[in-house]
């Protein structure tokens with residue numbers, strides 16, 4: 033890699049900015065191109081799994097400290113049934129020997145990207161270009177060329193490598209000619225956030241609750257000052273209807289019935305995909321985060337998996353910068369990270385969705401019994417927690433040759 037050229041990064045989401053963080057810490061200049069005119073402010077990921085906190089802690093303990101300060105510590109995860117209440121509760125404290133952070137943190141991703149911008153600015157090595165859409169890219173033997181469109185028109189920029197962290201519709205993935213294999217669910221997911229406190233209306237509600245139901249499952253997630261309630265939607269129901277005051281009120285009243293109407297602070301509806309890129313790199317273009325894999329949000333693994341990609345990839349780009357051959361390092365990145373997206377992230381989030389939406393009473397009863405047995409058995413509970421907190425995936429990745 034020529035030390036004169038910066039690494040180009042498409043997308044200033046959590047993944048792109050984390051790549052920028054690791055590279056600038058190693059003295060490597062980066063140019064980040066973001067299509068939007070500012071950092072995203074919408075409510076998306078809010079769960080930080082233990083190994084993600086461990087990894088960020090190793091880069092800079094102040095980062096993890098700030099995420100914890102800006103969020104809420106969630107030690108327990110509950111699996112509930114909408115009619116019968118608590119089915120099983122798992123306590124991350126059981127992973128104390130496996131992680132320095134035996135809990136999830138509930139902190140909105142937009143707080144993290146703002147924090148990274150603050151941290152990156154004084155380095156002088158990271159240039160963030162907003163309102164700059166990546167529209168094409170070409171591999172050359174000694175560099176990569178990016179086409180960017182901004183208010184002044186179209187221009188081309190050269191870099192040593194190009195990281196495609198530009199999300200689900202990645203322009204870098206398209207420029208690289210990489211297939212995005214998988215499917216899109218017919219239903220969309222709808223999240224309504226309210227300041228109403230659900231906790232006193234349940235028996236021991238935790239901050240992260242997966243609530244199954246044959247008619248309408250939901251997820252109850254706490255972030256500072258808000259409860260976020262996630263529901264599935266019927267495939268043929270128009271967005272405006274799903275997001276209407278009347279439909280939102282009906283759904284929230286079914287969670288906790290109250291006399292006053294619910295006030296919501298945010299409403300988001302979105303398509304959910306289960307897709308993995310066929311390749312993670314070609315030449316000098318490399319994918320990470322949602323550009324490389326997307327999954328349903330049940331389990332909070334999308335952003336976390338993307339951050340694991342970001343750190344793994346950025347560490348390799350540092351080694352390439354220091355003179356190690358690029359191809360084997362990038363091929364190893366693909367061998368390490370791609371199976372995780374398929375075998376762990378998609379498998380776990382897919383399993384979670386199935387459990388929550390199952391309609392057959394016998395199958396529901398069986399899976400709830402299994403869940404109770406797992407929670408009651410310390411060995412099985414630990415295995416479950418290692419898997420759902422993504423520690424098993426990282427341990428498997430560490431063994432990849």
Ligand SMILES: Cc1cc2nc3c(=O)[nH]c(=O)nc-3n(C[C@H](O)[C@H](O)[C@H](O)COP(=O)(O)OP(=O)(O)OC[C@H]3O[C@@H](n4cnc5c(N)ncnc54)[C@H](O)[C@@H]3O)c2cc1C
Pocket residue numbers: 042043044045046047048065066067068072075076077078079141164165166167197198199200201202203223300302320321322323329331332333334335336337338
């Ligand atoms: C409602 C919701 C809830 C979620 N909850 C969780 C959760 O609890 N836990 C979890 O781990 N994950 C969750 N996820 C997933 C998580 O938000 C994503 O996995 C995460 O944002 C991926 O980060 P990223 O940086 O790869 O992509 P993004 O965050 O999508 O960032 C990509 C950036 O690239 C920019 N961009 C796009 N195209 C271009 C272009 N052509 N040129 C330049 N810039 C471009 C975009 O504007 C964007 O800023 C959730 C997602 C949704 C929608």
